[in-house]
Amino acid sequence: MNSPITLDALKVLDAIERKKSFAAAADELFRVPSAVSYTVNKLEEDLGVELFDRSKRKAQLTPVGTMLIDQGRLILKATDELTRLAQQSANGWEAELRICIDSILLFKPIYALIAQFQQEYPWINIRVTEEVLGGTWDSLIADSTDLIIGATGESHNRDFNVQSLGEIDFVFAVAKDHPLVDEPVPISDRAIKQYSSIVVADSSRGLPSRSEGLLDGQSRITVPTVQKKIEAHLLGVGIGFLPVHRIQDELESGELVSLQLASYESRTNQLIMAWNKDNQGKALAWFIEKIQAISDKLI
Structure with missing residues (x-):
């Protein structure tokens, strides 16, 4: 009718x-x-x-x-x-751009870019999600996001363009009043295994889950994000490796203490930005260019 x-x-x-x-x-x-x-x-x-x-x-x-x-x-x-x-x-502009940021990154620099983008293109929606480890890649593979920022590891997918954002360093860090602070350095595996390791849950739903920095037989406490892991370290709930760029203030203030371990070399991870090669959207291209220019501020 x-x-x-x-x-x-x-x-x-x-x-x-x-x-x-x-x-x-x-x-x-x-x-x-x-x-x-x-x-x-x-x-x-x-x-x-x-x-x-x-x-x-x-x-x-x-x-x-x-x-x-x-x-x-x-x-x-x-x-x-x-x-x-x-x-x-x-005209090549998307109705919505979906950005997935890995939990390991600082979000503020990306939020600043989003604010700049909205000033120029206020009619385009931005959807931001947070994933951990394999979950970041998983979101791109599942086509639930257009751009991933801060992923680690390899994509194993030739359909993606991959751009390096640089390397991040990790240190073994504990709260200032944790018993390990009084142990002789380098800290032995025996001493470490007495305490629970704080690990961040891999949010992947389709890829194999990953975990890093664990000793065999060591108990673990699993948390949802890197920020929650830092908070647990500060409270002395457990121990483990933390990305240096996320705890600079805590290390300088002494709230967290970096310790040398007997059986671990220094740890670094390569961070990656990736997107589907077939995606020619102008909003996506805008963010790729801007993020490349501020990659040093992300880490």
Whole structure:
């Protein structure tokens, strides 16, 4: 069934309500008043309802007319948004860009880029998610994100473009009042295995889970993010390796203490940014370029 409520009729009603006059609405719409009146009369006739109370000097809506305009404006807004989306899509701009940030990174520099992007392109939505270890790659493989930032390891997928963001260093760190602080250095495996290791849960759903820095037989406490791991270290709940760039302030203040271990060499990880080769979106290209320029601030 064809509805008598057309976009043109909704635009006429919207103009009348805002201008409080059929004549003023006609001026705004560049029409003669009789054409505006005809549109309203025809709509009332087709619907079988009165939209305006004609006993008043000014154009005053009936309750049904108020409801129709309130809902009609939502339709007009959605139509405008759909038109803009169609135009920006034709010009190579995405309706939404999905960014997955690995838990190991500092988010603030990326948020600053998002704020800059929104100033320039406020009509494009940004969706930010956080994953851990294999979960970051998993999100790209599953096509639930367009750009991953801070991934580690190899993608094993030739469909992805991969860009290095640099290396991060790890140190074995414990709270300032942890018993290991009083152990002779380098700290032995025997001493380490007395305490639980704080590990971050791999959020991967499709790839094999990964864990790092564990000794055989050592108990573990699993937490959801790197930030939660740092908090657990500070409380003395457990021990383990932490990325240096995330705990600089705590190391300088002495809240965390870096310890030398007997059986571990220094640890580094290569951080990666990756995206699907087929994705030619302009928003994606904007972020790739900007993130490359600030990669040193991420770590």
